[in-house]
Amino acid sequence: MYNKPIGSSRDVPVDIDKIDIEDLSIRDLNSLVRMSKTREGLLLQVRAEALVQTSCVRCLSDFYLPVSAEFEELFQFPARYREDTDLILPHDGYLDMRPLYREYLILSTPIKQLCQADCAGLCAVCGINLNKSHCEHHHDPGAHSIPLEQEERV
Ligand SMILES: [Zn+2]
Ligand SMILES: [Zn+2]
Numbered sequence: 001m002y003n004k005p006i007g008s009s010r011d012v013p014v015d016i017d018k019i020d021i022e023d024l025s026i027r028d029l030n031s032l033v034r035m036s037k038t039r040e041g042l043l044l045q046v047r048a049e050a051l052v053q054t055s056c057v058r059c060l061s062d063f064y065l066p067v068s069a070e071f072e073e074l075f076q077f078p079a080r081y082r083e084d085t086d087l088i089l090p091h092d093g094y095l096d097m098r099p100l101y102r103e104y105l106i107l108s109t110p111i112k113q114l115c116q117a118d119c120a121g122l123c124a125v126c127g128i129n130l131n132k133s134h135c136e137h138h139h140d141p142g143a144h145s146i147p148l149e150q151e152e153r154v
Contacts (some may be wrong), residue, residue, distance in 0.1 A: 009036035014048075014097065021102040025053035027064055029101065041076040041089055046097075052105050056115035059122055059129050063115045069108040073100060 004010075014031040031048035051064035075089045089095075120130035125137035 004037050006037050006039055009034055011035075019098070021098045024102050024106065026101070026105065027051040027053075031101070033097070038074070041074055042095075044073050044075065044095075044097075044100075046071050046073075046100070046104075048101060048105065050101075050105055052109055054109060054113060056119055057112045058114055058119045059131055061115055061129060061131075065109060065113055067105050067108050069101075069104040071100065071104045 012033045012035060014029065014033055016029040017027065019026050019029060027050065029048065029050040031046060031050075034045040036043045036045070047068075047070050049066070049068045052067045053062055054065050055062055073087055075087045075095060078088055078091070115131070122128065123130055123135050123137050126135050128135045
């Protein structure tokens with residue numbers, strides 16, 4: 001892209017099965033990056049879809065949530081660098097997109113998400129995951145007024 005005329009653009013697909021970016025685990029990243037050369041640098045217009053690992057607010061277990069994000073960033077030519085930006089085109093031409101994917105996928109992930117709409121949560125007494133097993137404590141159904149199935153006692 002460095003030698004291309006201003007105004008030219010190129011679409012680059014980015015597909016990654018699994019990647020960890022710092023604290024974020026991502027699976028099935030499907031992304032299309034449109035790179036356009038401008039007077040200031042390279043403009044990246046990005047669409048991304050991925051499964052992002054997150055924790056259920058009710059039962060605290062980890063699961064993968066489908067997240068999509070769209071964003072635009074300008075990598076400036078070093079010689080044109082005037083504004084306060086972290087994004088400067090590296091001389092080797094290798095753009096590290098990982099911090100951008102991390103930032104924008106986190107921004108697009110809802111803060112309070114459930115592993116499933118009817119997640120049963122944790123037992124308030126023993127802490128057992130009620131999606132996976134039952135215990136004898138059902139004092140406080142809380143927001144979930146649906147009675148849980150009682151195991152048969154012999
Ligand atoms: Zn849950
Ligand atoms: Zn319990």
